[in-house]
Amino acid sequence: MTEVVREFVGLSSPLIGRAGAGGHPCQGVYHRPAGPAPKTAFIATHYNIDFSEHYLASHLAERGYGFLGWNTRFRGAEPYFLLDHALAEIGVGVRWLKERAGAERVILLGNSGGGSLMAAYQSQAVEPNVTPVAGMRPVEAIQDLPAGDLFVALAAHSGRPEVLTAWMDPSITDETDVLSVDPGLDPFNPENGPPYGEEFQTRYRAAQRDRNERITDWVLEQLEGLQGTRSRDKLFSLHRTWADLRMIDPSIEPSDRRPNWCYQGEPVKANYGVFGIGSLCTLRTWLSMWSLRTSQCVAAPHLGRITVPSLVVHATADECVYDSDARSVFGSLAAEDKRLEFLKDEHYIRSSRPQAADLIDAWARER
Numbered sequence: 001m002t003e004v005v006r007e008f009v010g011l012s013s014p015l016i017g018r019a020g021a022g023g024h025p026c027q028g029v030y031h032r033p034a035g036p037a038p039k040t041a042f043i044a045t046h047y048n049i050d051f052s053e054h055y056l057a058s059h060l061a062e063r064g065y066g067f068l069g070w071n072t073r074f075r076g077a078e079p080y081f082l083l084d085h086a087l088a089e090i091g092v093g094v095r096w097l098k099e100r101a102g103a104e105r106v107i108l109l110g111n112s113g114g115g116s117l118m119a120a121y122q123s124q125a126v127e128p129n130v131t132p133v134a135g136m137r138p139v140e141a142i143q144d145l146p147a148g149d150l151f152v153a154l155a156a157h158s159g160r161p162e163v164l165t166a167w168m169d170p171s172i173t174d175e176t177d178v179l180s181v182d183p184g185l186d187p188f189n190p191e192n193g194p195p196y197g198e199e200f201q202t203r204y205r206a207a208q209r210d211r212n213e214r215i216t217d218w219v220l221e222q223l224e225g226l227q228g229t230r231s232r233d234k235l236f237s238l239h240r241t242w243a244d245l246r247m248i249d250p251s252i253e254p255s256d257r258r259p260n261w262c263y264q265g266e267p268v269k270a271n272y273g274v275f276g277i278g279s280l281c282t283l284r285t286w287l288s289m290w291s292l293r294t295s296q297c298v299a300a301p302h303l304g305r306i307t308v309p310s311l312v313v314h315a316t317a318d319e320c321v322y323d324s325d326a327r328s329v330f331g332s333l334a335a336e337d338k339r340l341e342f343l344k345d346e347h348y349i350r351s352s353r354p355q356a357a358d359l360i361d362a363w364a365r366e367r
Contacts, residue, residue, distance in 0.1 A: 002033045026092045084133075084138075112154075168243060187248060216293050305334060313343060326340065
């Protein structure tokens with residue numbers, strides 16, 4: 001087995017300085033085979049999750065690649081996320097690979113939620129389009145980002161606002177009361193299903209979008225109300241975001257997934273728990289990441305600017321990424337050289353990581 005060398009990488013951000021305790025805002029771990037520096041390297045980053053020890057890092061290093069599991073300063077700090085700031089800090093990692101690690105070719109790996117994030121990075125690098133959120137200054141550092149040479153979407157969601165909206169429980173009637181509920185829209189009311197009829201599904205999906213739009217209206221009102229005060233932003237909580245009907249009813253978009261299950265376990269318990277996407281955010285983070293109306297974390301427009309060779313890998317037993325998501329990502333890519341592959345595994349592909357690494361390795365070597 002190839003020996004894998006792991007190197008901690010801590011780098012400055014073009015936006016903020018080092019923490020008082022000494023930590024660099026941009027951090028990660030570079031995995032590479034022992035010996036000469038690899039000429040091709042991957043970089044993987046997420047909106048919030050720590051990717052420094054990504055599950056494919058060692059597998060791909062064993063196959064001769066470099067792999068930078070990279071974190072922006074928003075690792076573990078999702079409530080404060082700003083897309084343009086994150087892209088600038090991903091650029092720090094890509095530059096390090098090309099200028100310091102000796103990589104001649106960089107492959108952007110968009111895994112899970114990171115799919116739309118890395119798509120946004122490549123999109124901005126080839127055709128600058130990302131603008132600052134309301135009341136924020138433009139970020140100069142994103143105007144000249146080094147582009148990736150290939151793009152891989154692995155078990156990737158179709159975009160941050162789309163995912164949140166698809167998972168939202170629209171039966172909540174009071175955003176400040178986790179227990180408030182409209183029985184006619186309650187996905188856990190047995191009178192509604194499962195199985196869920198077409199009419200209920202249509203009403204439910206429309207109500208989810210309405211909930212997202214109502215929150216955006218409220219956020220914009222709150223920001224306007226803060227003008228001229230001592231505060232520029234504020235935090236708020238978001239309840240009940242584990243209620244995609246597909247999580248509960250396996251007859252909707254049938255797949256190899258476990259029925260009545262999501263990333264946090266049984267949906268009804270997860271939905272009324274405290275661990276959920278978007279559960280805490282600032283007003284501006286809502287606009288930057290979660291709002292259907294204002295967020296630039298929607299994948300499709302960015303994928304439409306990606307023309308480099310691209311690979312989409314879908315896990316058919318994924319609990320919360322569905323076949324339609326994978327096909328949407330694949331269909332939105334502008335690349336002429338693109339491929340869609342499938343693995344029978346769950347979201348973190350725990351049982352087929354070597355096969356996933358082999359698949360990605362073979363595809364990359366062909367190019």
